[in-house]
Amino acid sequence: MVPTQYYLVLSAILFGLGAVAFVVKRNIITIFMSIELMLNAVNLAFVAFSQSMPDKIGGHKLDGQVFVLFVIVVAAAEAAVGLGIIILTARNRRSLNIERVDLLKL
Amino acid sequence: MSAPLIVFFLLAALAVVGALSLILQKHPIHSALSLIVVMVSLAGLYLLMGAEFVAAVQIIVYGGAIMVLFVFVIMLLNASAEEHTDFSKLAKFGGLPLALALTGLLAAAMIHNGSAVPNNVTPDALASTTDISMSLFSTFVYPFELTSFLILVAIMGALVLAQREKKT
Numbered sequence: 001m002v003p004t005q006y007y008l009v010l011s012a013i014l015f016g017l018g019a020v021a022f023v024v025k026r027n028i029i030t031i032f033m034s035i036e037l038m039l040n041a042v043n044l045a046f047v048a049f050s051q052s053m054p055d056k057i058g059g060h061k062l063d064g065q066v067f068v069l070f071v072i073v074v075a076a077a078e079a080a081v082g083l084g085i086i087i088l089t090a091r092n093r094r095s096l097n098i099e100r101v102d103l104l105k106l
Numbered sequence: 107m108s109a110p111l112i113v114f115f116l117l118a119a120l121a122v123v124g125a126l127s128l129i130l131q132k133h134p135i136h137s138a139l140s141l142i143v144v145m146v147s148l149a150g151l152y153l154l155m156g157a158e159f160v161a162a163v164q165i166i167v168y169g170g171a172i173m174v175l176f177v178f179v180i181m182l183l184n185a186s187a188e189e190h191t192d193f194s195k196l197a198k199f200g201g202l203p204l205a206l207a208l209t210g211l212l213a214a215a216m217i218h219n220g221s222a223v224p225n226n227v228t229p230d231a232l233a234s235t236t237d238i239s240m241s242l243f244s245t246f247v248y249p250f251e252l253t254s255f256l257i258l259v260a261i262m263g264a265l266v267l268a269q270r271e272k273k274t
Contacts, residue, residue: 008216016209077260084267
């Protein structure tokens with residue numbers, strides 16, 4: 001059996017890589033993909049905790065896995081709306097570079 | 107080393123390499139393909155943990171629906187390799203240590219709390235889909251209904267965004 005801690009460390013590493021990608025990348029679509037990577041890392045931690053939590057009758061406590069389903073639903077909704085926004089900005093700015101989208105910058 | 111541990115390290119290495127490749131690739135379509143590698147290896151890890159339903163949903167919804175949407179948009183916008191921009195001095199020298207610090211802090215906090223969890227469950231028993239659905243439709247029935255409302259709002263939002271401007 002693989003210890004729960006191994007999964008948690010992997011989850012932390014993936015989250016860190018997602019955060020780095022979010023800051024480093026300059027393409028709007030890739031930045032959006034790094035958000036999905038971070039959500040996936042959190043899902044891994046959820047399932048790992050769920051599999052190590054016993055319930056009263058000796059099985060697993062499944063709340064973590066239900067939360068993962070909710071996270072996946074929210075990610076799907078976010079992808080639908082976010083990609084719509086990306087298409088609109090790309091149409092208006094004629095570029096996918098995040099540096100060109102600076103309307104809110106001082 | 108036992109067989110599950112070997113499978114874990116193979117899948118974990120695949121996931122980390124995929125995430126690194128997401129950062130290092132210049133073209134968005136290559137980044138999208140590496141993200142699919144990460145998602146499939148995560149689905150393998152879920153199976154290793156015995157969470158079969160989550161693994162199936164991960165493949166179908168993430169690997170199938172969401173990533174196809176991403177690839178579709180990349181093709182639609184005809185995205186090219188990203189332009190290189192200069193980083194600030196702070197980002198150039200402080201970025202790597204800060205990223206490592208974030209990862210280390212997260213790992214330390216999670217291991218600290220993870221060791222407090224009593225680990226006396228039957229090893230990697232399958233979490234049955236029946237139990238998950240029972241939990242989903244009894245304890246979590248209100249959040250579940252709320253997600254269907256969220257999806258409705260997301261569909262309407264996507265429609266409004268995709269609408270062409272009226273020619274007045």
